[in-house]
Amino acid sequence: NVLILDFGSQYTQLIARRVRELNIYCEIHPFNKIPQNLETFKAVILSGSPNSVRGEAVLHPDLTNIRGKMPLLAVCYGAQYLAHFSGGEVAPSNTREYGRANLSFILESDPFFNKIKTGSQVWMSHSDTIKTLPDNGVLLASTEDVKNAAYKIEGEHTYAIQFHPEVYHSTDGKQLLENFLVHIAHLDQDWTPQSFVEETVANLKNTLGSDRVVLGLSGGVDSSVAAMLLHKAIGKNLYCIFVNNGLLRKNEFQEVLDQYKNMGLNVKGVDASARFLDALAGLNDPEEKRKAIGRVFIEVFDDEAHEISDVKWLAQGTIYPDIIESVSATGGPSATIKSHHNVGGLPDFMKLKIVEPLKALFKDEVRRVGASMDMHADLLGRHPFPGPGLAIRILGDITAEKVRILQEVDAIFIGNLKKWNLYNSVWQAGAILLPVNSVGVMGDERTYEKCVALRAVESTDGMTADWVNLPYEFLQKTSNEIINKVKGVNRVVYDISSKPPATIEWE
Ligand code: XMP
Numbered sequence: 001n002v003l004i005l006d007f008g009s010q011y012t013q014l015i016a017r018r019v020r021e022l023n024i025y026c027e028i029h030p031f032n033k034i035p036q037n038l039e040t041f042k043a044v045i046l047s048g049s050p051n052s053v054r055g056e057a058v059l060h061p062d063l064t065n066i067r068g069k070m071p072l073l074a075v076c077y078g079a080q081y082l083a084h085f086s087g088g089e090v091a092p093s094n095t096r097e098y099g100r101a102n103l104s105f106i107l108e109s110d111p112f113f114n115k116i117k118t119g120s121q122v123w124m125s126h127s128d129t130i131k132t133l134p135d136n137g138v139l140l141a142s143t144e145d146v147k148n149a150a151y152k153i154e155g156e157h158t159y160a161i162q163f164h165p166e167v168y169h170s171t172d173g174k175q176l177l178e179n180f181l182v183h184i185a186h187l188d189q190d191w192t193p194q195s196f197v198e199e200t201v202a203n204l205k206n207t208l209g210s211d212r213v214v215l216g217l218s219g220g221v222d223s224s225v226a227a228m229l230l231h232k233a234i235g236k237n238l239y240c241i242f243v244n245n246g247l248l249r250k251n252e253f254q255e256v257l258d259q260y261k262n263m264g265l266n267v268k269g270v271d272a273s274a275r276f277l278d279a280l281a282g283l284n285d286p287e288e289k290r291k292a293i294g295r296v297f298i299e300v301f302d303d304e305a306h307e308i309s310d311v312k313w314l315a316q317g318t319i320y321p322d323i324i325e326s327v328s329a330t331g332g333p334s335a336t337i338k339s340h341h342n343v344g345g346l347p348d349f350m351k352l353k354i355v356e357p358l359k360a361l362f363k364d365e366v367r368r369v370g371a372s373m374d375m376h377a378d379l380l381g382r383h384p385f386p387g388p389g390l391a392i393r394i395l396g397d398i399t400a401e402k403v404r405i406l407q408e409v410d411a412i413f414i415g416n417l418k419k420w421n422l423y424n425s426v427w428q429a430g431a432i433l434l435p436v437n438s439v440g441v442m443g444d445e446r447t448y449e450k451c452v453a454l455r456a457v458e459s460t461d462g463m464t465a466d467w468v469n470l471p472y473e474f475l476q477k478t479s480n481e482i483i484n485k486v487k488g489v490n491r492v493v494y495d496i497s498s499k500p501p502a503t504i505e506w507e
Pocket of ligand 1: 386504
C-alpha cells in the first residue's frame with residue numbers, strides 16, 4: 001500500500017494510475033490530512049504542486065512520522081520542498097524548464113536507476129530550480145539545463161526527482177517508479193483484478209452479512225460491475241432496479257435487462273417512460289430538464305425500494321475520481337467532494353447505509369475487474385452515456401416523437417461505428433436532434449424537416465475531448481442511411497468542436 005500526498009498537481013492522479021499499473025495499491029490523500037494509520041503504508045510519494053516553496057502559499061506537510069522512517073519519493077514540488085527546508089537552496093530558474101529533456105548524467109550504480117540508461121527522456125514542468133542539494137544530499141541525475149534533476153538523502157530511503165515520472169513523455173518513468181517501489185521499498189506487485197475481486201467479495205460478505213441491499217442499475221459499466229461484485233458476495237440479497245426513463249438508446253432497456261438476467265442478477269426492470277415524459281413536457285431549459293429527470297428518478301427508485309422489505313443498504317457505483325479530495329491551488333484541500341451525479345440525492349426517509357465497492361478504482365480498472373469476472377465485453381466496453389440520456393441531446397423541449405426520431409438516428413450511427421470497427425476507438429458517440437428545420441428536396445418534393453448532428457469524441461475522462469477524424473466514406477454512408485431511413489430528417493452534420501471550448505453534450 002502506497003500513500004500519495006497531494007499538493008495539487010494536475011498530475012497527481014496520473015502518479016496513482018502508474019503505481020497501480022505496477023499492480024501495487026495506492027491512495028491519494030491531501031498533504032495536510034495525512035491518514036492516522038500510517039503503519040499500513042509501506043512507501044510515500046510526494047506529488048508536484050502549482051505552488052512554489054519560495055512563495056507565501058508554501059504548503060507544509062508534517063513529515064515527522066514519514067521522513068527517514070519509510071521509503072519516500074518526492075516529485076517536483078516535493079523535491080524542492082525537501083531541498084528548501086533541509087539545508088538546500090531553491091531559486092527561480094533562468095532557463096525554461098518545461099517539456100522534454102534528457103538525463104545527461106545518471107548514477108547508474110544506484111538501484112533507483114536500475115535498467116535506465118544515460119540519455120533517457122524525461123518531462124520537466126517547473127519554474128523553480130534546486131540550486132543546492134539539502135544536507136546529506138547525493139546527486140543522482142542531471143540534464144543539460146538542470147543539474148540537480150534527481151538526488152537521494154544519504155542514510156535515508158529518501159529519493160527526489162525534479163521531473164515527472166508519471167507522464168507518458170518520461171519514457172522510463174514507469175521503470176523508475178518500479179525501481180523505487182519494488183527494489184527500494186520492497187512492495188509486492190500482487191494487487192491484480194483477481195485479488196481485488198477476492199478481497200472485495202470477502203469484505204462485502206463480512207460487512208453485509210445477511211442484510212438486503214438495493215442498487216440502481218443504469219446499463220453503464222460502473223453500476224454493472226458493482227452489481228456483479230455484490231452478487232458474488234450476497235447473491236439474492238442484492239435487489240437491483242433498472243429504470244427505463246424513456247430516454248435510453250433504441251431497444252437498450254430490453255437488451256440490457258436481458259443481459260443482466262443472464263448474469264444471474266436479481267433485477268427488476270421498471271418502465272417509467274411515461275412518468276418521465278410527463279415531467280419533461282414543455283421544459284426547454286437544460287438544467288430544468290436535468291432536475292426534472294433527477295426528481296422523477298428518485299421518486300421511481302424510492303417507490304420501488306419500498307417494495308422490498310427490510311432493506312438496509314444502498315449500493316452505488318461510485319468510482320475513485322468521484323471521491324478524491326483535490327488540493328486547491330491556494331493551499332488546503334478543497335471543501336467539496338463530488339457526489340455521484342447519476343444517483344442524485346437520497347430522500348431523507350430512506351435511511352440506508354451506503355456501500356460503494358468500486359470507490360477505490362479508476363475507470364479502466366473497473367473494466368479490468370469486470371473482465372476478470374467474465375462480464376460481457378459489450379457491457380464493459382459501452383460508451384459513457386449521460387444519466388438524463390437523450391433528453392440533453394434533444395435541444396429544447398422533449399416529445400415522444402422527437403425521442404423516437406433521435407433513437408433511430410442514434411441506432412444507425414452507433415450500429416455503423418460497430419460495423420466499421422470504429423466503436424472501440426471512440427470514447428463516446430451519439431446523435432443530437434437540433435431544434436431547426438431546414439429545406440431539402442426528396443424526389444420532386446420540397447421537404448422542410450429536422451437536422452441532426454453526429455458527435456464522436458476521443459477522451460480519457462471526459463474533462464477534455466477532441467472530435468474523432470471518422471473516415472469520409474463512413475460519414476457519407478451513415479448520413480445517407482439516416483436520411484433515407486429516418487422519416488422527418490433531411491440533413492446530417494458532423495460536430496468538429498473540441499472540449500474546451502465546446503462540451504461533449506450540446507446541453
Ligand atoms: P460535457 O457535456 O460536460 O460532458 O462535456 C462530459 C461527460 O459527462 C456526461 N454528462 C452527464 N452525465 N449527467 C450525467 O450523468 C449529466 O447531466 C451529464 N451531462 C454530461 C457526458 O455524456 C460526458 O460523458
